[in-house]
Amino acid sequence: MAVPRFEPCISLPLEPSVLEDVVPKAKDWALMHGAAMRSKTNFNPDSLQFAPFVLIPSVFPRKEFEKAVAIQEVLNELVHKVAHDRDFLVENLKSVIEVDEFTNKLFKIYETVYSEGITQPIALGLLRSDIMLETCCGGGDCNEKNKKPKFQPHCCWKQVEVNTIASGFGWLGPASALIHSYVLAELGAGEKLKNLPPNSALEGLCGGMLEAWKLYGQEKAVILFIVEDVTYNICDQRFHEFKIREMAPKVKVIRKTLTEMSAQAKLGQHKELLVNGMEIAVVYFRSGYEPSQYNSSDDWDARLLIERSRAIKCPTIYYHLAGTKKVQQALAHPGALERFLNDADKVESVRDIFTGLYALEFNESGEKAVEMAMSNPDNYVLKPQREGGGNNVYGQQVKEVLEGMRNSQERTAWILMERIKPPVQKSYMIRPGTANSEGQKLVPVDVVSELGIFGAVIGDANKIISNKQVGHMLRTKISTADEGGVAAGLGALDSPYLID
Numbered sequence: 001m002a003v004p005r006f007e008p009c010i011s012l013p014l015e016p017s018v019l020e021d022v023v024p025k026a027k028d029w030a031l032m033h034g035a036a037m038r039s040k041t042n043f044n045p046d047s048l049q050f051a052p053f054v055l056i057p058s059v060f061p062r063k064e065f066e067k068a069v070a071i072q073e074v075l076n077e078l079v080h081k082v083a084h085d086r087d088f089l090v091e092n093l094k095s096v097i098e099v100d101e102f103t104n105k106l107f108k109i110y111e112t113v114y115s116e117g118i119t120q121p122i123a124l125g126l127l128r129s130d131i132m133l134e135t136c137c138g139g140g141d142c143n144e145k146n147k148k149p150k151f152q153p154h155c156c157w158k159q160v161e162v163n164t165i166a167s168g169f170g171w172l173g174p175a176s177a178l179i180h181s182y183v184l185a186e187l188g189a190g191e192k193l194k195n196l197p198p199n200s201a202l203e204g205l206c207g208g209m210l211e212a213w214k215l216y217g218q219e220k221a222v223i224l225f226i227v228e229d230v231t232y233n234i235c236d237q238r239f240h241e242f243k244i245r246e247m248a249p250k251v252k253v254i255r256k257t258l259t260e261m262s263a264q265a266k267l268g269q270h271k272e273l274l275v276n277g278m279e280i281a282v283v284y285f286r287s288g289y290e291p292s293q294y295n296s297s298d299d300w301d302a303r304l305l306i307e308r309s310r311a312i313k314c315p316t317i318y319y320h321l322a323g324t325k326k327v328q329q330a331l332a333h334p335g336a337l338e339r340f341l342n343d344a345d346k347v348e349s350v351r352d353i354f355t356g357l358y359a360l361e362f363n364e365s366g367e368k369a370v371e372m373a374m375s376n377p378d379n380y381v382l383k384p385q386r387e388g389g390g391n392n393v394y395g396q397q398v399k400e401v402l403e404g405m406r407n408s409q410e411r412t413a414w415i416l417m418e419r420i421k422p423p424v425q426k427s428y429m430i431r432p433g434t435a436n437s438e439g440q441k442l443v444p445v446d447v448v449s450e451l452g453i454f455g456a457v458i459g460d461a462n463k464i465i466s467n468k469q470v471g472h473m474l475r476t477k478i479s480t481a482d483e484g485g486v487a488a489g490l491g492a493l494d495s496p497y498l499i500d
């Protein structure tokens with residue numbers, strides 16, 4: 001069966017002479033405007049490489065884009081309420097924490113601060129809901145009303161997940177559309193620019209941090225970014241710092257690793273978070289979401305210290321837990337959404353975007369899910385409680401991994417998800433080192449895309465103070481690749497080209 005596909009917004013292939021002209025220009029444009037990263041293979045803190053990108057923006061149906069934008073505030077509300085529902089988190093994570101050491105350690109921090117009493121009731125959520133267009137709903141929960149006439153390559157979109165920690169691409173998302181604006185104009189297609197939607201993700205995310213900073217209410221207090229030992233995706237952090245400086249010239253941003261925090265941070269008399277004499281108003285985590293980002297128990301102690309403090313955290317430990325794959329799966333359980341959203345339309349609209357999500361507990365439905373995946377592994381993704389890419393299991397390996405842990409308690413720490421099969425389109429992938437005029441031929445390849453919508457939400461257990469959709473990002477990968485993380489080296493920057 002032919003794979004459903006979109007026609008690209010520019011007729012491909014481009015003439016070799018056109019490519020020879022535009023590719024080096026586009027690479028330099030990206031590099032000179034900060035659509036860049038540090039090289040992993042040739043690391044040098046003083047130099048950058050452009051981030052991989054696709055030469056022309058990928059087609060995305062306008063109606064589906066607008067629907068994704070429109071639902072973000074409901075998703076913000078949902079995640080905020082889930083994060084503050086202790087019973088829900090405890091109940092749904094209890095089997096995971098028995099077998100998954102990382103989630104267990106996060107959960108222990110939650111238990112500790114909960115039993116001591118939460119010092120700072122306000123939480124800042126900077127979320128990113130990732131979605132993919134679906135070509136067919138293959139027995140999932142797609143409603144009849146979503147089914148489109150046959151000539152359209154998609155029928156709807158489904159959510160991959162919501163990220164609640166270190167949701168990246170607030171800068172690289174908007175930057176991608178700027179590369180594409182330049183490229184389309186260079187290709188003589190300036191009239192197409194109107195189909196690139198505006199994207200103020202960077203202002204929106206930094207605006208969220210500044211709103212939290214104001215709520216903290218200390219003129220002199222600073223914003224702290226918790227960063228990795230080595231940051232490759234540096235532009236996607238520094239541009240946030242630069243934007244904060246621009247939006248609020250008086251507000252200082254500092255960067256610390258968890259290890260530096262363990263040596264330099266302490267709590268003041270009223271549990272102020274103090275680092276080298278500076279009081280911290282807001283902590284923005286760009287690290288701390290995977291086990292390797294904790295070098296030792298000292299780093300874990302630093303995470304606990306931050307959590308105990310008065311600083312407003314993005315995310316709080318309970319927001320972090322609310323973003324686990326297990327909680328996502330629990331929300332797809334019948335009746336779960338009703339617990340958080342008291343409006344039937346909201347419940348229905350969110351349920352509509354879930355694809356099949358299954359627990360792998362030792363009970364009848366867990367066994368059924370195991371059977372289902374083993375007999376049709378290509379239709380499922382197996383996910384552990386991890387972030388950052390590269391941890392999920394796809395295709396035949398789903399069967400092998402399930403076979404290996406079928407009788408082990410370990411399987412309860414994983415979830416099973418229906419595999420979303422997005423339509424393909426042709427594009428040019430431009431990576432550092434790829435050809436332009438040096439004899440190698442650049443050819444269009446089949447790619448698939450994933451859209452992320454950013455949300456910013458601030459509030460406490462009782463109320464939401466601010467709730468906004470703030471922008472988007474698009475990542476694109478070769479259609480045969482399982483995952484598309486750009487920082488992880490698999491995907492490429494992209495921006496949506498909206499079609500009616």
Ligand SMILES: Nc1ncnc2c1ncn2[C@@H]1O[C@H](COP(=O)(O)OP(=O)(O)OP(=O)(O)O)[C@@H](O)[C@H]1O
Pocket residue numbers: 130160161163381383386387388389390391392417418419420421450482483484485
């Ligand atoms: N159900 C699915 N169907 C198709 N592809 C999927 C599915 N789930 C995940 N993927 C692919 O795998 C990637 C990583 O999945 P996921 O977001 O669940 O993991 P993660 O480790 O949290 O990644 P990230 O760091 O991007 O948040 C997705 O960006 C997507 O490309």
Ligand SMILES: [Mg+2]
Pocket residue numbers: 161162163386387388
């Ligand atoms: Mg994630």
